Amino acid sequence: MIKITLQYIPLNPNVAFLQIKQTEVNQIPFYYPIFYVHVYSAIFVLLAGFSQFSSTLLKKYPATHRNIGKVYVFVVLFLSAPSGFFIGLFANGGLYSKISFVTLSILWFYFTLKGFTSIKNKNITKHRAFMLRSFALTFSAITLRFWKVILVYLFHPAPMDVYQIIAWLGWIPNLLIVEYYLYNQLKK
Amino acid sequence: MKKLFCLLLSIFLFSCNSKEKNLAKNNADNSMPKEIRTDLYGSWVGDFTVLERDTTREAKEKYRNKINIVIKKITATEVTGQSIVAGNSRPLKGFMRRTGNTFYFTLKEPGDDKNDGVFTFEIQKDTLLVGTWTAFNAKKEVTKRKFELTKKEFKYDPNVMLEDVDSYIDFENPKEKLITDTEDQEDTEEGEDSTSTKKAEPYMETVYRAASEKIFNINSSTQKLKESDVKNLKKIDLEILRNTIFARHGLTFKTKTIRQFFDNVQWYVPIATNVDDQLTAVEKENIVLLKRFEKYAEDNYDSFGR
Numbered sequence: 442m443i444k445i446t447l448q449y450i451p452l453n454p455n456v457a458f459l460q461i462k463q464t465e466v467n468q469i470p471f472y473y474p475i476f477y478v479h480v481y482s483a484i485f486v487l488l489a490g491f492s493q494f495s496s497t498l499l500k501k502y503p504a505t506h507r508n509i510g511k512v513y514v515f516v517v518l519f520l521s522a523p524s525g526f527f528i529g530l531f532a533n534g535g536l537y538s539k540i541s542f543v544t545l546s547i548l549w550f551y552f553t554l555k556g557f558t559s560i561k562n563k564n565i566t567k568h569r570a571f572m573l574r575s576f577a578l579t580f581s582a583i584t585l586r587f588w589k590v591i592l593v594y595l596f597h598p599a600p601m602d603v604y605q606i607i608a609w610l611g612w613i614p615n616l617l618i619v620e621y622y623l624y625n626q627l628k629k
Numbered sequence: 630m631k632k633l634f635c636l637l638l639s640i641f642l643f644s645c646n647s648k649e650k651n652l653a654k655n656n657a658d659n660s661m662p663k664e665i666r667t668d669l670y671g672s673w674v675g676d677f678t679v680l681e682r683d684t685t686r687e688a689k690e691k692y693r694n695k696i697n698i699v700i701k702k703i704t705a706t707e708v709t710g711q712s713i714v715a716g717n718s719r720p721l722k723g724f725m726r727r728t729g730n731t732f733y734f735t736l737k738e739p740g741d742d743k744n745d746g747v748f749t750f751e752i753q754k755d756t757l758l759v760g761t762w763t764a765f766n767a768k769k770e771v772t773k774r775k776f777e778l779t780k781k782e783f784k785y786d787p788n789v790m791l792e793d794v795d796s797y798i799d800f801e802n803p804k805e806k807l808i809t810d811t812e813d814q815e816d817t818e819e820g821e822d823s824t825s826t827k828k829a830e831p832y833m834e835t836v837y838r839a840a841s842e843k844i845f846n847i848n849s850s851t852q853k854l855k856e857s858d859v860k861n862l863k864k865i866d867l868e869i870l871r872n873t874i875f876a877r878h879g880l881t882f883k884t885k886t887i888r889q890f891f892d893n894v895q896w897y898v899p900i901a902t903n904v905d906d907q908l909t910a911v912e913k914e915n916i917v918l919l920k921r922f923e924k925y926a927e928d929n930y931d932s933f934g935r
Contacts, residue, residue: 601861
């Protein structure tokens with residue numbers, strides 16, 4: 442993922458994914474800067490998430506957990522999710538993928554916000570549940586690309602047909618797995 | 630008196646001599662540009678097929694290419710023309726002989742290219758050009774090719790399209806793919822020999838890229854393409870759409886991958902090795918767009934990313 446992000450350094454309006462988004466880059470005001478906000482911010486969210494589910498870190502360095510957590514919440518709520526919502530409106534693959542990406546960004550924002558407010562209210566169970574959901578959606582950055590490789594290898598579909606499928610396949614199974622896990626925890 | 634006579638005689642002889650010289654000069658001027666059989670001038674187009682190939686080597690040269698032999702000028706002593714095939718355009722020089730109603734030609738390429746050779750052919754009934762080509766270099770992979778050509782003039786028509794009769798498959802770039810399917814095995818009828826119950830071994834299968842139906846509907850020369858028009862196309866579709874522009878302008882293609890798509894196209898006449906100055910504004914823009922999408926498809930289609 443870091444390698445994918447590094448493609449976008451230095452700033453270039455016609456590189457990698459943007460090569461096929463020239464219509465948006467040229468016609469939609471702010472598409473280009475907002476796209477870059479998403480790319481540069483989301484990579485930190487993805488990295489930050491890995492440390493936050495470690496109970497060792499939480500027990501030994503609770504302050505570090507809180508600080509990284511604050512960064513995660515800030516970046517998702519103010520940078521990654523709003524920019525994701527905006528570029529989701531112009532997603533490849535037509536209406537199906539647009540609905541998917543816009544829904545994804547709204548849920549992402551909501552889960553992250555809930556995770557934050559619940560810890561402010563000292564509700565650790567709720568905090569943990571919402572942060573797991575939030576990260577399940579963050580992790581869709583990886584699962585979406587992973588599914589793409591598999592689908593292309595197996596079926597060689599047209600590029601935008603793949604895109605419509607992975608738009609949904611990227612995050613819904615992630616969320617279902619987390620919900621199933623939370624449901625099992627609840628029963629215990 | 631004698632002296633005077635001598636002088637007159639020498640003057641007379643001298644003047645005669647210069648007259649003769651002038652006459653000879655005039656004759657030379659007349660015979661130089663006398664062109665004959667201008668009705669045979671123009672493009673003769675058809676298949677250029679292997680006759681002799683060194684089979685001990687890996688087959689690199691295509692079995693069949695589309696060739697255009699242009700006859701430019703025929704005089705009693707000299708014939709000039711051009712051969713255009715497989716991305717090469719070579720000047721031809723030679724002569725024509727006539728036996729009965731048939732014209733026999735021997736035309737040589739310059740010889741400074743490793744693919745140069747000599748064409749020998751006859752034109753039958755003024756309509757069919759039949760003959761062979763022999764490479765100068767006898768150690769070349771393909772040393773002899775044959776051809777049967779008919780007259781077909783090149784004309785740029787932006788409206789011609791690929792015909793939806795062939796499926797466009799890239800046979801030049803096969804890929805090996807591992808197949809581990811075992812489903813087929815279970816369908817075998819009862820009572821067959823014991824091999825049917827054995828576990829299927831994974832095997833390699835050769836797969837080819839195939840173009841989609843879109844290449845028959847999108848005209849890359851007349852419609853200004855938008856990103857949304859080409860976004861859902863695979864790389865092979867994009868390549869074909871872009872090269873159809875060049876095919877309409879009669880570009881002779883250097884790569885076998887592209888030749889296999891256009892050599893069978895009825896309207897395609899190779900005429901030049903570079904047509905860049907012929908392209909229309911719309912075509913130029915479409916080429917840039919298609920090229921960009923080809924690059925994106927190349928870099929991203931089957932890799933981890935979007």
